[in-house]
Amino acid sequence: MKATNMPHRSPTSSLSLAPPSRACGIDDVRAALLQSEMRYRILLDDFPVAVYCCDANGKLTLFNDAAVQLWGRSPKIGMDSWCGAHRMFTIDGHPLPLDRCPMALTLLEQQDIDVAEAIVERPDGSRRNVLAHPRLLAGPNGEALGAINIVIDITERKRLEEQLKDADRRKDEFLAMLAHELRNPLAPVRSAVEVLKAGRSSDVQISQAVRVIDRQATYLTSIVDDLLDVARIRHQRVTLNKTSVELAEVLAGAIDVVAPEVAMRGLRLTVEQPTHPVLLHCDRTRLDQMIGNLLNNAAKYNRAKGAIFLCVTVEGKDLVVTVRDTGIGIKKAILDQVFDLFTQGQNGSTQQNGGLGIGLSVVKAMAEMHGGSISADSDGEGCGSEFCLRLPIVTTDAQLRLVVPVVDVDRPQTIMIVDDNPDAADAMKMLLEIYGHQITLAGDADEALLAARSAMPDVFLIDIGLPGMDGNALASELRALPSGRRPRMIAVTGFGQPEDRQRSLAAGFDDHLIKPVCLTPLLKSLVPSTGPNASG
Known part of the structure; x- marks a missing residue:
C-alpha cells in the first residue's frame, strides 16, 4: 500500500486517507502522491518504534527499519500477512498464531484495539516483549482500506519491572x-x-x-x-583504620566470638595457624569481622555434631584464611550468588538456620577494600562448603610493630554521665561504680552545665542525641568553661558514621564510643593516655 496523505482521525476514531481535490490534474495528483509518499517514508524510517501497514486482506504493504530490527527479518511486501514476526506468543508464553495477532483481530473484527501486549520471537530464537497499537485505515467513503500498527519494544522495561519485583x-x-x-x-x-x-x-x-x-x-x-x-x-562511606596487629590476637578474638555458637550446636572446631608470630597491617576491626562472619556462617549452616576447619597460612605478603565446614553445602547454580546482598541461606534454608543474608556480602566488600578477595566452593548439597579469604596484609616492616600502651584502668575517677535515657544512665552508673568510680548523672545539657560549674569531674560520658542542646554543642560549651584542668570527654552514642566521629572530635570530644559499649574499650577510654578509640 502506498500512503497518499498523512492520516487523520475520523469521528469513529479510525484513520482515514483524504482523497485528492477534483481541481487537480492527474499529473499534479501523481506528483503530490509521490512527494507525500517520500515524506511519509522518511518519517517512518526516522520513527524510533516499529510501524507497519496491512491492506484489507492482511497483506503487508509498508514497514519501517525499526520494524525490521524488531522482527529480526525483512518480510516480503504483498506476501507476508498480518505481521512480519517469525513467531508470536502471548504474555503467558503460549503460541499465538499470526492470524490471531492484534493486527489480524483489528482487521478481521473491523474494530480498533486500544493496546495489546505480546511476545515476538525472531528467527534466531530471541524474544522481545511488545505493546501493539493497531488502528483501522478508512477510505473516503468509510470503507476499510487496511490498518496501521505501531509496535513498541518494552523488553527492557519488562526486565526492569522484574528486577523491581x-x-x-x-x-x-x-x-x-x-x-x-x-x-x-x-x-x-x-x-x-x-x-x-x-x-x-x-x-x-x-x-x-x-x-x-x-x-x-x-x-x-x-x-x-x-x-x-x-x-x-x-553509599561508599566505609573507611579503613589500618594499624599493626598480631595474627594470633585476631584469631583468638574471632574464635572467642564464635565459641558460644559452636558449643551450642555441638560442633568441633579445628584450627591450624602459623607457629611463629605474624604481623599484619590492616583494619583490626574489619579483619575480626571478616573471619568472624566466615566462622559464624560455617556454624550456622553446619549439621548437628559437624566440624569446622579454620586453616590460616602465609604466602608471601598474602594472608590466606580458609574456612571449611561439613554442613549443608551450596548448590553449584548459586555459588556465584552467595556474596550478593540479602542472599539468604546457602540453599534457601534461612528459615531453619537464621541469618539476614548480609554477612558474606560484607566480607566480600571488606576484603576488596583491603586489596584482597574471597571465593566460595562446594561439591553441592550436603557436601559442606569452603570459603577462601586472601588478603595482602602481611608485613615485616619494623616501623609498623604493634605498641600496646600500658594504662591504669583501675584508678578511680569522678565521672558525669549525661544521657536523657534513665535506664541507660543508671546501668552505666552501676557498671562504673563496681570499678570504684564516683558517678553523677545529668539528664540534659543544662543540668550538666550547672553541675560542671560547681564541680568539674575527671571524665564526661555524653550522649550525642540529647534533647534541646545536643551532645556536640554541650561539649563545646563545657570546653569553654573556666577550669584549672582539662576533663576528658567521651561521646557515647548510637551515631557511628565516620562523619559523626569527625563532628564529635571537632566539638571537643577526646573519644567516640558506639552503643552498646563493651566494658574493655570503655575502661581504657577513661584513661587519657589511650587516645581516641572510636569503637563500640
Whole structure:
C-alpha cells in the first residue's frame, strides 16, 4: 500500500486517507502522491518504534527499519500477512498464531484495539516483549482500506519491572527475617531477666542468666553492626583504620566470638595457624569481622555434631584464611550468588538456620577494600562448603610493630554521665561504680552545665542525641568553661558514621564510643593516655 496523505482521525476514531481535490490534474495528483509518499517514508524510517501497514486482506504493504530490527527479518511486501514476526506468543508464553495477532483481530473484527501486549520471537530464537497499537485505515467513503500498527519494544522495561519485583520480594523477605532475627535473641534475654527478677535463683542460675544476656546482647550488636555496614558500603562511606596487629590476637578474638555458637550446636572446631608470630597491617576491626562472619556462617549452616576447619597460612605478603565446614553445602547454580546482598541461606534454608543474608556480602566488600578477595566452593548439597579469604596484609616492616600502651584502668575517677535515657544512665552508673568510680548523672545539657560549674569531674560520658542542646554543642560549651584542668570527654552514642566521629572530635570530644559499649574499650577510654578509640 502506498500512503497518499498523512492520516487523520475520523469521528469513529479510525484513520482515514483524504482523497485528492477534483481541481487537480492527474499529473499534479501523481506528483503530490509521490512527494507525500517520500515524506511519509522518511518519517517512518526516522520513527524510533516499529510501524507497519496491512491492506484489507492482511497483506503487508509498508514497514519501517525499526520494524525490521524488531522482527529480526525483512518480510516480503504483498506476501507476508498480518505481521512480519517469525513467531508470536502471548504474555503467558503460549503460541499465538499470526492470524490471531492484534493486527489480524483489528482487521478481521473491523474494530480498533486500544493496546495489546505480546511476545515476538525472531528467527534466531530471541524474544522481545511488545505493546501493539493497531488502528483501522478508512477510505473516503468509510470503507476499510487496511490498518496501521505501531509496535513498541518494552523488553527492557519488562526486565526492569522484574528486577523491581524481585528487589521488592527480597526486601519483604529481608524485613520478615530481620524481625525474626531480632525476636530470637530477645526471647532468651526476657527469660533471663525474669530469672533475675524472681529473687529465688541460685548462684548457678544467676550466672547462667548473665551469660545468656551477654551472649544475646553480643549477637544483637553484630546484627546492628552488619546492617550499618551494609548502608555504609552501599553509599561508599566505609573507611579503613589500618594499624599493626598480631595474627594470633585476631584469631583468638574471632574464635572467642564464635565459641558460644559452636558449643551450642555441638560442633568441633579445628584450627591450624602459623607457629611463629605474624604481623599484619590492616583494619583490626574489619579483619575480626571478616573471619568472624566466615566462622559464624560455617556454624550456622553446619549439621548437628559437624566440624569446622579454620586453616590460616602465609604466602608471601598474602594472608590466606580458609574456612571449611561439613554442613549443608551450596548448590553449584548459586555459588556465584552467595556474596550478593540479602542472599539468604546457602540453599534457601534461612528459615531453619537464621541469618539476614548480609554477612558474606560484607566480607566480600571488606576484603576488596583491603586489596584482597574471597571465593566460595562446594561439591553441592550436603557436601559442606569452603570459603577462601586472601588478603595482602602481611608485613615485616619494623616501623609498623604493634605498641600496646600500658594504662591504669583501675584508678578511680569522678565521672558525669549525661544521657536523657534513665535506664541507660543508671546501668552505666552501676557498671562504673563496681570499678570504684564516683558517678553523677545529668539528664540534659543544662543540668550538666550547672553541675560542671560547681564541680568539674575527671571524665564526661555524653550522649550525642540529647534533647534541646545536643551532645556536640554541650561539649563545646563545657570546653569553654573556666577550669584549672582539662576533663576528658567521651561521646557515647548510637551515631557511628565516620562523619559523626569527625563532628564529635571537632566539638571537643577526646573519644567516640558506639552503643552498646563493651566494658574493655570503655575502661581504657577513661584513661587519657589511650587516645581516641572510636569503637563500640
